Amino acid sequence: MSAVLKPKNKVLVCDGNEAAAWGVVLSRPDMVAGYPITPQSSLVEYLAQFIADGVLDAEMVEAEGEHSVLSVLQGAALAGGRTYTASCGQGLAFMFEPYFRTPNLRLPIVMSIVTRDGISPQCVWGGQQDAMTVREVGWIQMFCETVQEVLDTTVMAYKIAENHSVMLPVNVNHDGNYLSNGIVRIELPDQDEVDQYLGDKDVNWHVALDPQRPMAVDPLTGGSAGTGPALFTRYRQGQCEGMQNSLGVIVEAHKEWAQRFGRSFAPLIEEYRLEDADYAIITIGSMAGAGKDVVDAARNRGERVGLIKIKTMRPFPIDAMAAALNKVRAVGVVDRSVCFGWNSGPVFQETLAAMYYARERIPCLSMIGGLAGADLTEVHFERAVRETAKLLAGPCPRQPIWLNAQD
Amino acid sequence: MSAINTIAFKPALCDGCGECMTACSTVKSVNGSAAQSRIQIIADPLKGSWELALCRQCGDPRCVADCPAAALSKEANGGLISWDAEKCVNCLLCTAGCVYAGIAFSADEGRVVKCDQCGGDPQCVKACPTQALTYLTSASIYNRWGDLEDLFVPGLGGCQGCNTEIVMRHTLRRVGSNTVLATPPGCIPGMGSVGYNGMAGTKVPVFHPLLTNTASMLTGIRRQFKRKGRNVTAMALAGDGGAGDVGFQSLSGAAERGEEILFVCVDNEGYMNTGAQRSGSTPYGAWTATTPLGTEAHGKVQDSKNMPLLMMWHRCAYVATASTAFMEDLYEKLEKALAASDHGFAYLHIYSPCTSGWRFPSGNNIEVARKAVETNFAILWEYQPDQGLRLSRPIDKPLPVVEYLKLLGKFKHLDAAQIQHIENHVAEQTKLFSELAGIGKGVERLAAAAPLSAGHERSSVSERLTR
Numbered sequence: 001m002s003a004v005l006k007p008k009n010k011v012l013v014c015d016g017n018e019a020a021a022w023g024v025v026l027s028r029p030d031m032v033a034g035y036p037i038t039p040q041s042s043l044v045e046y047l048a049q050f051i052a053d054g055v056l057d058a059e060m061v062e063a064e065g066e067h068s069v070l071s072v073l074q075g076a077a078l079a080g081g082r083t084y085t086a087s088c089g090q091g092l093a094f095m096f097e098p099y100f101r102t103p104n105l106r107l108p109i110v111m112s113i114v115t116r117d118g119i120s121p122q123c124v125w126g127g128q129q130d131a132m133t134v135r136e137v138g139w140i141q142m143f144c145e146t147v148q149e150v151l152d153t154t155v156m157a158y159k160i161a162e163n164h165s166v167m168l169p170v171n172v173n174h175d176g177n178y179l180s181n182g183i184v185r186i187e188l189p190d191q192d193e194v195d196q197y198l199g200d201k202d203v204n205w206h207v208a209l210d211p212q213r214p215m216a217v218d219p220l221t222g223g224s225a226g227t228g229p230a231l232f233t234r235y236r237q238g239q240c241e242g243m244q245n246s247l248g249v250i251v252e253a254h255k256e257w258a259q260r261f262g263r264s265f266a267p268l269i270e271e272y273r274l275e276d277a278d279y280a281i282i283t284i285g286s287m288a289g290a291g292k293d294v295v296d297a298a299r300n301r302g303e304r305v306g307l308i309k310i311k312t313m314r315p316f317p318i319d320a321m322a323a324a325l326n327k328v329r330a331v332g333v334v335d336r337s338v339c340f341g342w343n344s345g346p347v348f349q350e351t352l353a354a355m356y357y358a359r360e361r362i363p364c365l366s367m368i369g370g371l372a373g374a375d376l377t378e379v380h381f382e383r384a385v386r387e388t389a390k391l392l393a394g395p396c397p398r399q400p401i402w403l404n405a406q407d
Numbered sequence: 408m409s410a411i412n413t414i415a416f417k418p419a420l421c422d423g424c425g426e427c428m429t430a431c432s433t434v435k436s437v438n439g440s441a442a443q444s445r446i447q448i449i450a451d452p453l454k455g456s457w458e459l460a461l462c463r464q465c466g467d468p469r470c471v472a473d474c475p476a477a478a479l480s481k482e483a484n485g486g487l488i489s490w491d492a493e494k495c496v497n498c499l500l501c502t503a504g505c506v507y508a509g510i511a512f513s514a515d516e517g518r519v520v521k522c523d524q525c526g527g528d529p530q531c532v533k534a535c536p537t538q539a540l541t542y543l544t545s546a547s548i549y550n551r552w553g554d555l556e557d558l559f560v561p562g563l564g565g566c567q568g569c570n571t572e573i574v575m576r577h578t579l580r581r582v583g584s585n586t587v588l589a590t591p592p593g594c595i596p597g598m599g600s601v602g603y604n605g606m607a608g609t610k611v612p613v614f615h616p617l618l619t620n621t622a623s624m625l626t627g628i629r630r631q632f633k634r635k636g637r638n639v640t641a642m643a644l645a646g647d648g649g650a651g652d653v654g655f656q657s658l659s660g661a662a663e664r665g666e667e668i669l670f671v672c673v674d675n676e677g678y679m680n681t682g683a684q685r686s687g688s689t690p691y692g693a694w695t696a697t698t699p700l701g702t703e704a705h706g707k708v709q710d711s712k713n714m715p716l717l718m719m720w721h722r723c724a725y726v727a728t729a730s731t732a733f734m735e736d737l738y739e740k741l742e743k744a745l746a747a748s749d750h751g752f753a754y755l756h757i758y759s760p761c762t763s764g765w766r767f768p769s770g771n772n773i774e775v776a777r778k779a780v781e782t783n784f785a786i787l788w789e790y791q792p793d794q795g796l797r798l799s800r801p802i803d804k805p806l807p808v809v810e811y812l813k814l815l816g817k818f819k820h821l822d823a824a825q826i827q828h829i830e831n832h833v834a835e836q837t838k839l840f841s842e843l844a845g846i847g848k849g850v851e852r853l854a855a856a857a858p859l860s861a862g863h864e865r866s867s868v869s870e871r872l873t874r
Contacts, residue, residue: 030631030634031627031630031631031634033627059630059631059634061626061627061630061664062664063623063626063660064656064657064659064660064663065656065660067619067620067623067656067657068620068622068623068626068656068657068660068661069623071616071617071619071620071623071624071626071627071657072623072624072626072627072630073627074620074624074627075623075624075625075626075627075628075629075631076627076628076630076631077627078614078624078627078628079587079627079628079631079632079639080631080635081627081631081634083627097617097619097620098617098620101617208612209587209612209614209628210587210612210632210639211584211585211586211587211611211612211639213612214584214610214611214612215607215612216601216602216606216607216608216609216612216613216614217601217612217613217614217615218601218614218615219601219602219603219604219605219606219607219608220596220601220602220603220604220615221603221604221605222604226604227604227605228603228604231604231605
């Protein structure tokens with residue numbers, strides 16, 4: 001762990017885990033709970049040290065497992081606390097029972113997923129299989145490209161989660177190994193500015209466990225008779241509305257962030273050199289950097305290629321994706337995880353679904369790489385660009401291309 | 408309204424020695440004559456047993472109603488019926504109305520006399536050598552806590568005669584409304600603690616945690632309020648499955664961290680809400696829906712794990728076992744647990760017989776609970792880190808275990824070997840707790856219990872299990 005710096009120092013050289021921890025410090029949570037798991041471990045170590053050093057004034061619960069980690073935070077949120085944790089991989093799998101319930105209780109908990117591939121084969125390295133596997137549970141999910149974006153998005157996540165029209169938990173995801181351990185220079189926002197940006201905590205105005213406002217939280221609801229099923233159905237409907245509301249809130253949160261702190265990130269979908277492109281590759285997470293370099297090189301050769309990067313995976317920004325797809329005639333999707341049921345990647349599957357709302361159906365190729373810590377380098381993206389370009393003239397393969405299989 | 412303290416009589420234990428009458432007359436009669444004793448033991452030649460003539464301090468006393476001079480009155484505190492010499496006109500109407508012969512004219516004293524319970528220390532009970540007489544002071548609970556609000560709604564949907572409902576209502580009313588109550592899935596929310604379809608079942612903040620994370624959610628709640636300078640009791644009413652099986656990890660973690668939680672485990676020895684399936688708390692030999700009887704199987708094949716003992720080894724601020732058959736003890740422990748939860752983890756394990764899942768008539772519930780304790784099947788004890796383990800009542804003279812087993816349908820099928828297994832297990836537990844009780848400072852080491860099977864008649868199994 002690097003020496004702890006006081007927030008007054010505006011520039012840091014650190015990895016993504018420390019950056020996330022600084023984002024947490026700036027967000028002033030009441031409670032942090034954690035349990036170690038590679039490659040997330042140093043993140044909770046940083047937070048424990050920050051609390052030990054008085055940099056962060058928060059309760060720290062070193063729970064006996066991820067299942068309890070999130071459960072502790074649920075209790076704290078219901079009692080009115082702003083909360084944070086981080087996990088990944090098997091930890092996330094073990095956490096699934098309370099994880100599944102957090103959005104259903106409408107608790108604005110923020111959790112980083114330091115993405116990691118799933119066992120077996122036994123593996124402790126990066127990959128997005130963990131986060132992608134839980135994408136349908138009701139958490140808002142944002143994937144970061146850079147270490148700076150990790151810090152900034154962690155703070156923004158609270159503004160999004162606690163928005164009264166949203167009230168949903170947020171995963172801020174950064175790639176295990178590549179972002180969690182990659183050290184770069186970042187800038188630390190000013191605490192007073194962050195305080196103004198986030199405003200007052202207002203976590204349990206809608207649902208609380210508090211003797212001053214006694215209520216039964218989560219009575220048994222449903223069944224085949226009475227008002228139960230209708231209550232349940234309206235509840236789910238409200239959740240889906242909250243999820244949709246978050247799209248606009250995410251955009252606003254990013255816009256205000258850019259105004260206050262001078263750094264802007266595409267909130268939903270980033271279009272990179274897409275205006276006059278014939279085709280594009282689609283990426284998510286830290287691999288986008290290598291992808292952009294390859295696109296730049298191809299542009300220098302005169303190829304009209306662009307890149308589409310997904311930041312917000314849940315809710316899926318259907319309209320933004322359809323608008324991006326409208327600008328090209330073919331796309332190749334590079335996934336860092338697998339969608340077993342479709343013999344492709346999950347982002348590929350999402351792209352196909354969003355394409356229904358685009359002007360026309362265009363060729364779309366699935367490519368899978370970066371599993372189990374494998375690097376996605378310029379070599380891999382050159383191939384991705386090459387294979388995608390073929391779609392303009394030739395047939396579209398139904399089988400995915402496995403990018404690291406021959407490394 | 409007030410409840411009563413009473414002197415209870417068990418005819419089966421009485422040998423007619425008359426020591427009670429002697430003791431009473433010594434302190435009460437003007438001439439020491441046993442004939443003037445306020446308690447009279449009378450032979451019943453038809454039944455061949457002894458009967459008691461004594462004031463029962465009735466809840467709705469005829470003597471008080473019949474008295475034309477308002478000389479008899481029922482005291483609000485303790486329920487004693489007292490007699491005022493200045494008002495009495497010696498009409499003796501009171502003696503005519505009492506069916507217990509509890510008030511009688513004393514020629515020696517020239518007035519009516521009746522039991523006054525010696526001011527709460529009845530000498531007759533002390534003198535009784537066979538424990539046929541016992542002084543029941545359940546009124547003290549009622550008088551002390553009877554005015555507290557029941558914090559559950561009136562219409563909980565429990566089974567008839569549910570023991571767990573007794574536990575729920577008594578514990579929560581004592582703990583009070585400055586509480587957040589967790590009731591993980593099971594009988595307790597099943598009977599409506601959290602409510603149905605938007606309607607609440609409890610008058611304090613209440614919720615369903617997951618079956619697995621009760622102690623963890625309470626951790627977050629308690630710590631968040633404490634951070635904000637508020638002292639809110641974080642309380643769980645959890646079944647044995649949620650506490651000891653699937654929820655054990657979170658419970659153990661919270662106990663190890665010393666979270667300030669009042670965790671009440673209501674142990675009905677299985678998953679009774681879902682249809683009486685086996686849990687880690689189900690005793691050996693018991694029928695459950697998942698340890699059924701058949702040609703190849705005869706109930707559960709493992710002993711139960713001793714959850715409260717496991718919690719003790721976490722060195723919690725307070726650990727105790729309790730039973731609704733011993734309510735004063737239960738209240739005392741609840742009070743200690745509540746106090747302990749202000750600075751550490753408090754675990755209260757309450758044995759809760761289940762009429763539906765254990766298969767016995769609902770009217771027997773308290774008797775089942777009592778027999779479990781009296782046979783050492785369920786041993787009552789408490790633990791505090793600075794005092795060690797203390798037994799709540801002597802365990803060196805237990806009733807035969809079959810006295811408990813024969814009450815329950817879930818044990819009806821047991822064969823001789825299975826009964827022997829249970830007897831051995833109970834004896835082993837008795838010995839263990841005797842030894843553990845010697846650990847704490849200032850607690851004398853109790854003699855190891857004698858093997859139970861040795862002291863009791865070994866009649867045929869079917870006979871021993873006959874109700």
